[in-house]
Amino acid sequence: MSLLALDSRWRRLHDPDWVSPKSGRSFGGLIDIGYDHPDPWPHGDLQGSGQEILEIGEDKLSADLCRCDGLRFVRAMLALPIRGSDEAVQFAVWAHLADADFYRYLDDATGETPGFEGCAAWLMNDIPDYESETPLEGALIAGGAQERPRLSLNDGPLAEAQKAGITFDALLDLYAATGNDIRPDL
Structure with missing residues (x-):
């Protein structure tokens, strides 16, 4: 049992049968956050x-x-583990790749030249509370078949959050900052 199971908000977030009396919404688990395009x-x-x-x-x-x-970007997943649970919220973000790496990634994704294992990449979306004046550097890690690659950042507060996780309250704040404030519904 996770520590968060003691938090009634966490239980309501994960209970697909629970319906918010305020809005009529139900959730059934974590809500992933996606960015339509690079910033x-x-x-x-x-x-x-x-x-x-x-x-x-x-x-x-x-x-x-x-x-x-003239710049090239790929969609990647950036995970932030939730402390006290075995779950992570997933962000579908955009990563900038050098041209040669972009084409190696594309050749692998289309099956033309398999074997792409990853490359340097830069996060091209601002995550609330982790904004940066310059793109954050990391590594693009190849995903499995039919999976998007993952982005692992090298350093800074967001890289630390990828390693150490964030609190449930920080997750709720992220949801609110990205236009999906579910706090009143929990």
Whole structure:
């Protein structure tokens, strides 16, 4: 049994049969957070466009790949473990790769040249409470078949949160800061 099982908010978050009397919402577990595009992308949301691929001049955005101002990005998962549990909240973020690494990743993903194991990468989305003036450096780690790669940061507060985890209250604050304040429902 996890320590968080003692927290009634944690139990309600994980109980698919529990319905909030305030909003009628139920959750059934952690809510992952996704970013539609890398922060430098200036052309609006892919999801709101109604298209599978959004192309503006030389810039191009799909659900997993992006080219913007000559830079190349891939969608990756960044996990923050929740202290007192064996779970982690997953962020679907964008990572910038050097051109050669991007093409090696793409060749592996399409099956043309398998064997991509990872490369240097830079986080291109600001996570609330972990914002940075410059992109955070890390490593892109290849995922399994049909899985997005993972992003592991090298240093700084967000890298420390990846290693040590965050509290449940910090998670609720992150949800609120990303537009999904569930605190009143728990």
